[in-house]
Structures are given as C-alpha cells and as structure tokens.
Amino acid sequence: MKSVSLQHFNLTPGKGSNGISTGKSPLVMIISFSMALSFISVKTLHAQVPLGLPELKESKENPSTPGKIELGKMLFFDKRLSTDNTISCASCHDPAKGYSNGEQFATGVDNQKGGRNSPTVINSAFHNFQFWDGRAATLEEQALGPIQNPIEMNMKMDLALERINGIPEYRKRFEEEFGEPASDETLAKALAAFERTLLSGDAPYDRFEAGDKTALSEAAQRGKDLFFGKANCSACHSGGNFTDNSFHNIGIGMDQEKPDEGRFAISKLGGDTGAFKTPTLREIARTAPYMHDGSLKTLKEVVEHYNKGGIANEYLDEEIFEMNLTEQEMNDLVTFLKEGLSSESYPLVEAPELPE
Amino acid sequence: MTELKTITLAAAALFGLTLLMPSQSVEAADAKEKSMKSRVVADQLDNPSGVAVRPKTGHVFFASRDGVHRLVPGKTGKVYPEITSYPTDVYGKGPKYNIGPLGVGFLGNDHLVVGDGSRPDGEELVRVYKISADPATQPVGEDSAEFTLGPIEQGEDSAKGEGNFYGVAVNKAGIFITANGDDTKGWILKAEVKNGKPQELKAAIATKVATGVDAPVAITNGENGEIVVGQMGEMNVPGDSLLTVYNAKSGELLSSYETGLSDIAGLAFSPKTGKLYAADFSWAKPEDGGLFELITDGKEVTVKKVMSLDKPTALAFDKRGRLYITVFGSAEEGSEENAGQLLIVPAGL
Numbered sequence: 001m002k003s004v005s006l007q008h009f010n011l012t013p014g015k016g017s018n019g020i021s022t023g024k025s026p027l028v029m030i031i032s033f034s035m036a037l038s039f040i041s042v043k044t045l046h047a048q049v050p051l052g053l054p055e056l057k058e059s060k061e062n063p064s065t066p067g068k069i070e071l072g073k074m075l076f077f078d079k080r081l082s083t084d085n086t087i088s089c090a091s092c093h094d095p096a097k098g099y100s101n102g103e104q105f106a107t108g109v110d111n112q113k114g115g116r117n118s119p120t121v122i123n124s125a126f127h128n129f130q131f132w133d134g135r136a137a138t139l140e141e142q143a144l145g146p147i148q149n150p151i152e153m154n155m156k157m158d159l160a161l162e163r164i165n166g167i168p169e170y171r172k173r174f175e176e177e178f179g180e181p182a183s184d185e186t187l188a189k190a191l192a193a194f195e196r197t198l199l200s201g202d203a204p205y206d207r208f209e210a211g212d213k214t215a216l217s218e219a220a221q222r223g224k225d226l227f228f229g230k231a232n233c234s235a236c237h238s239g240g241n242f243t244d245n246s247f248h249n250i251g252i253g254m255d256q257e258k259p260d261e262g263r264f265a266i267s268k269l270g271g272d273t274g275a276f277k278t279p280t281l282r283e284i285a286r287t288a289p290y291m292h293d294g295s296l297k298t299l300k301e302v303v304e305h306y307n308k309g310g311i312a313n314e315y316l317d318e319e320i321f322e323m324n325l326t327e328q329e330m331n332d333l334v335t336f337l338k339e340g341l342s343s344e345s346y347p348l349v350e351a352p353e354l355p356e
Numbered sequence: 357m358t359e360l361k362t363i364t365l366a367a368a369a370l371f372g373l374t375l376l377m378p379s380q381s382v383e384a385a386d387a388k389e390k391s392m393k394s395r396v397v398a399d400q401l402d403n404p405s406g407v408a409v410r411p412k413t414g415h416v417f418f419a420s421r422d423g424v425h426r427l428v429p430g431k432t433g434k435v436y437p438e439i440t441s442y443p444t445d446v447y448g449k450g451p452k453y454n455i456g457p458l459g460v461g462f463l464g465n466d467h468l469v470v471g472d473g474s475r476p477d478g479e480e481l482v483r484v485y486k487i488s489a490d491p492a493t494q495p496v497g498e499d500s501a502e503f504t505l506g507p508i509e510q511g512e513d514s515a516k517g518e519g520n521f522y523g524v525a526v527n528k529a530g531i532f533i534t535a536n537g538d539d540t541k542g543w544i545l546k547a548e549v550k551n552g553k554p555q556e557l558k559a560a561i562a563t564k565v566a567t568g569v570d571a572p573v574a575i576t577n578g579e580n581g582e583i584v585v586g587q588m589g590e591m592n593v594p595g596d597s598l599l600t601v602y603n604a605k606s607g608e609l610l611s612s613y614e615t616g617l618s619d620i621a622g623l624a625f626s627p628k629t630g631k632l633y634a635a636d637f638s639w640a641k642p643e644d645g646g647l648f649e650l651i652t653d654g655k656e657v658t659v660k661k662v663m664s665l666d667k668p669t670a671l672a673f674d675k676r677g678r679l680y681i682t683v684f685g686s687a688e689e690g691s692e693e694n695a696g697q698l699l700i701v702p703a704g705l
Contacts, residue, residue: 229540232540234540236539245593247593269451271448317449
C-alpha cells in the first residue's frame with residue numbers, strides 16, 4: 001500500500017498537469033509547474049515521514065516547532081494535569097505498551113473505569129477523526145477531553161491552567177512558544193504538536209514493499225497476501241496507516257444487552273449503529289487487548305472473530321462474512337500483523353524531566 | 357488564473373493544507389450561477405441512477421430500480437419503458453436504497469451498455485442491448501441483451517466477487533464500468549471491443565490500490581482518451597471523494613484530486629465549454645448535495661457549487677449543451693410515491 005500514498009501525492013511536475021486537459025493556456029501550465037517546484041523545495045525542509053506512511057499535512061493553525069513539541073511532551077507525561085496528581089496522558093497511552101495501556105478499559109482517577117479501551121495514539125496525526133466514534137476532528141479538539149473527563153483526569157480546566165501557569169518553567173515555555181501563558185487553546189496545541197511526532201512506519205512490511213524481499217518471513221508473506229486478498233482485511237484497513245478513516249460495525253459488543261451504539265450517537269445515521277472507527281494496525285502487537293471494548297485478548301482471537309463472520313446483527317458491515325480460513329492461514333495472518341507491522345524505529349519516548 | 361489566486365494557492369502549498377472540509381473548499385454559488393435553474397422532465401421515478409443521450413437522435417435513456425427508460429425530448433417529452441424485469445438489490449447500510457440497473461452509456465449509436473446492480477456481488481452483469489430507432493411498443497426483458505458480460509466471480513481478483521456495476525464510459529480502448537462491490541481493490545472493469553463486439557469483461561484498474569480510496573462510481577471520457585473518475589470513498593464519511601484520472605490503455609493513475617465533495621456519483625464535460633461538472637450525492641449529509649463545477653489546475657482543484665440538488669446520481673450533456681441529471685429525491689413521510697426525477701438544465705454550462 002505504500003505505493004498508494006506515493007502515487008497519490010506524487011509531486012513530479014509532469015504528472016499533475018498531465019491529467020485533465022481542458023485546453024489550458026501555456027501560461028497556466030507554467031504557473032502550476034513552478035508551484036509544484038516550490039512545493040517540493042519546501043517539503044524537503046520538513047521532517048521526514050517514515051517509509052510507507054502518507055504525507056503528513058501540517059496543521060495550518062498549529063504549525064510544529066521543536067519548542068512546542070518538547071513542551072507537549074512534558075505535559076503528556078505530567079500527572080499534575082489530573083485532580084489527585086496520579087494520572088497523566090501516558091498512564092493510559094503508555095509508550096512501553098504501544099501508547100495504549102494493556103487494560104481492557106482505561107482506569108482514571110480513583111480507579112474509575114470507562115467503557116472503552118484506550119486506543120494507541122501512534123499515527124493519530126493522520127486521522128480525520130479522533131476517538132472510537134470520531135467525535136473530535138483534530139488532536140487539538142481531542143486533547144482537552146480527557147483532562148476534564150470526570151472518570152479520566154477529572155480536572156476543571158481553569159484549575160489545570162492555574163497549576164501549569166504556577167510552575168515558572170511551564171509559564172516561560174508557553175510564553176516563548178505562544179506569546180501568552182497556558183490557556184485551553186495553547187495547552188491543546190502543545191499536546192497535539194507532540195502527538196504528531198509519534199509516528200510508526202518503516203516496518204518490515206514497508207521494506208518488503210519497497211523491494212527488500214528478505215524483510216518478511218515466508219509465513220508473514222503468506223499472511224500479507226491473505227490480508228490484502230482472501231481475508232478481505234484491506235477492505236477497511238487500507239492505505240499507509242491501515243485504516244480507511246471510516247466507521248464500521250464488525251459485530252463487537254453487539255451480543256451485549258445494551259450495545260455501545262458507537263458512531264450512531266454522533267452521526268445519527270442508522271447504518272452507523274454499532275460502528276466504530278477503523279483503527280490503525282501499526283504496532284498492533286503491542287496494544288492488546290483489542291477492540292473498542294477490549295474484549296479480544298490476542299490477535300489470534302481477533303482473526304477468529306473475523307473468520308467466523310463477526311457477530312451477527314442488523315447493522316453488520318457487508319465486508320464481514322464467514323471466511324473458512326484454515327488454522328494455518330489464521331496463524332499466517334497473525335504472523336503478518338505481528339512481524340510485518342512492528343517497526344524497529346518504534347517511537348519509544350522516555351518521560352522527560354518535568355519542571356518543578 | 358489571476359495573480360491573487362496564484363499567491364493563495366502557493367501559500368496554501370507552503371503551509372501544507374490540513375484536510376479541507378467541504379464547507380471550506382467549496383465556493384458558494386455566485387450570483388450568476390444562482391440563476392441557473394433546472395426543470396423536471398420526468399418524475400415519480402424509482403431511484404434513477406444513470407443517464408445517457410443517444411448520439412444521433414438525442415433520445416435520453418435513463419436507468420432506475422425498475423429498468424431502463426427512454427425519454428423522447430420535445431414539448432410533450434414522453435417517457436417509454438424500454439427494458440424491464442431486472443431483479444432488485446439493496447444498497448447502503450442505512451439509509452438503504454433499492455437498486456436495479458445502475459448506469460447506462462452508448463456503444464456507437466445503436467447499442468446501449470447497462471451496468472447492472474440488481475444481483476448479489478459475484479453474479480452481477482453488464483448487458484449490451486441493441487436499441488431501435490423509435491421507442492418499442494412493448495419493453496423487452498432484461499435478458500434480451502445482444503451481449504452479456506461478466507460476472508467477476510470470487511477468485512484471485514476479488515475476495516468476495518465484484519458487484520454493483522455502476523458508471524459506463526465507452527472510448528477507443530473499450531467499455532469501462534465502475535464497480536462498487538469489492539472494497540479491497542475498487543475495480544474499474546474493462547471490456548475491449550473488436551469489430552463492434554465486446555470481449556471478455558476483466559478487472560482492469562484497482563483504484564483503491566492506486567489511491568487508497570475506493571468506490572469508483574462516476575466515469576466519463578477526458579479530452580485525450582483518458583478516463584476521468586469520481587471515487588465516492590466511504591459513504592458515511594463526508595468530504596472524502598476523489599476526482600481521479602487514469603490512462604485508459606495502461607490503467608496508470610495520472611492525477612488524483614481531493615475535492616472536498618462527499619460522494620461524486622456523476623461526472624460530465626460540457627460539449628460547449630469543456631468545463632467539468634460533478635454531481636455530489638452526499639450520502640451522509642444530503643443537504644450538501646448538488647451540482648458542482650470542478651476546475652483542475654496542476655495538483656489543485658477548485659470546486660464551485662452550481663446548484664443544490666436532492667441526491668443527484670448521474671449527469672449527461674446532449675450535443676446542444678443541455679445537461680440531464682437524475683436525482684433520487686426524498687419521498688414525503690408516509691408517501692408511497694417514488695421521489696426520483698430526471699431534470700434538465702438549459703444550455704449555458
């Protein structure tokens with residue numbers, strides 16, 4: 001799929017103007033030509049995205065700077081953003097656990113549990129929607145949610161800001177980066193800028209696709225062919241980040257008495273009932289348990305779920321059907337997920353020293 | 357292109373655009389375009405989804421859930437059922453729509469190619485009918501085609517079998533059909549034509565592999581033999597529809613534009629001005645649907661709204677530059693009547 005993104009964002013000047021000819025004047029062609037060139041030269045100044053990931057479009061409202069990223073990193077690990085100083089973002093999005101946290105349901109302050117599993121924040125820079133039900137569009141919009149959520153960090157926003165601005169180094173850094181003390185907006189921007197650096201690509205799968213035929217074991221290669229073929233996974237887990245950025249009902253939780261209605265709560269489209277965002281599968285070996293309700297413990301269980309055609313319900317996506325994969329095929333799929341999508345350059349960020 | 361526009365585009369390129377939501381990228385209809393009006397030429401249609409104009413006579417053929425119909429344009433504008441008795445399939449996940457034959461296009465002047473969506477995936481067919489000069493007194497059955505192409509069964513090319521054959525474009529390289537059943541590949545199908553005889557229907561262009569977005573639906577011929585395609589993407593996600601251009605012979609992707617539209621279902625070039633128009637069905641937010649002009653320039657596309665429409669599905673110009681549009685429309689609550697319409701926009705686009 002890597003070739004996908006490269007093609008899509010091809011910057012070869014010839015390509016763009018090659019497309020639809022509606023009798024444009026040569027002048028227009030020259031202008032678009034030079035535009036394409038300036039685009040290229042600027043792009044090379046930007047951080048390189050790991051092999052196999054789509055081009056990262058920088059947020060216009062929140063352009064990244066090294067200082068902002070560093071500040072966001074501190075905040076991400078800072079437990080003082082929770083009422084009782086016990087929980088930071090990293091408590092639920094732990095770098096050592098694939099930026100998820102190994103629990104079925106996230107545990108917030110006072111040991112309270114929510115109803116959903118902590119998703120990884122890796123590659124969330126590419127999402128068009130944040131959260132399992134996509135209720136936030138950007139990382140900036142998302143970031144303030146957990147701080148104020150009563151069962152996550154349970155902080156009043158003004159209290160959080162008072163704490164942050166009461167720490168001289170934070171205050172200084174905010175003023176340097178944003179020209180003002182911490183506010184809802186600048187706090188969110190700093191966190192988002194840091195999260196945008198948490199990228200995983202250049203995995204054995206990407207190297208294999210780029211031509212290194214030794215990058216995947218034979219079992220993983222068979223699994224890859226199944227993933228993009230007979231097992232139908234790429235109908236939804238597609239593109240460089242292995243997600244179509246859409247919502248599907250694959251049956252998870254639909255056998256519960258009161259199933260989580262998922263995306264329907266936001267879109268009010270009947271077809272979105274029990275539908276959740278297709279998650280990335282990069283670094284999937286690190287983020288068990290799986291699914292929005294953390295109900296599947298291993299990747300083998302996940303593959304078995306798909307193989308039996310999910311859990312039947314009125315809204316089941318039509319791309320989910322019984323597949324009759326053999327035991328060997330299921331194992332090969334799991335091997336592909338584990339081996340193929342785990343990167344050597346996994347962004348294992350260590351907790352920085354926090355200002356006193 | 358004015359200098360101002362160059363600067364804005366260059367600036368946008370410099371800062372790197374965040375994903376544009378439709379409201380940001382789509383310019384509102386300007387004063388002149390607001391005066392552009394459509395007129396209903398046929399109504400009470402059952403989910404009409406394809407329209408084509410017969411090259412020599414200007415007769416208008418359109419497909420709806422219950423079959424293919426012919427409109428003989430003129431003051432009285434009468435509609436005749438032409439081909440009937442297709443089965444019925446269901447499309448979408450809620451809202452759901454009943455569908456039959458989906459797309460139509462002419463192979464020469466005398467053969468109508470029908471992309472059919474009335475069967476399950478893996479069994480779907482492309483039918484090619486010989487069309488008489490005048491409307492038949494009795495419609496013919498769907499199985500009376502002179503040529504039947506497909507199906508694309510479950511196998512190497514498609515894990516579950518291809519289906520929902522939709523848009524039709526015919527050019528020197530052959531017959532092209534967009535298909536919507538297999539979401540892993542997003543196939544455009546192709547049948548070469550030798551001595552007027554369509555050959556085997558094959559999976560030809562994997563649009564999802566090329567662009568990461570699936571559901572090719574709209575398809576039309578570009579000026580230089582390329583095919584111009586509208587890919588709907590996910591129907592429950594607004595703003596993700598692509599305009600793509602492929603080399604008809606090799607299938608190579610030439611360009612891909614993020615339009616900010618939601619579900620491009622119809623595309624057509626005006627024969628008078630060369631301008632490209634798109635119909636956006638806008639599945640998740642029907643109130644945003646309508647007719648749009650797409651202006652491509654290098655890597656960029658500008659989208660201008662021409663008029664709002666209620667779930668438009670297909671576009672076709674006649675030689676005089678009049679535009680025919682099919683729309684699903686919305687039935688009033690509790691009404692048994694079909695809400696679909698065939699519209700015409702006078703020459704001028």
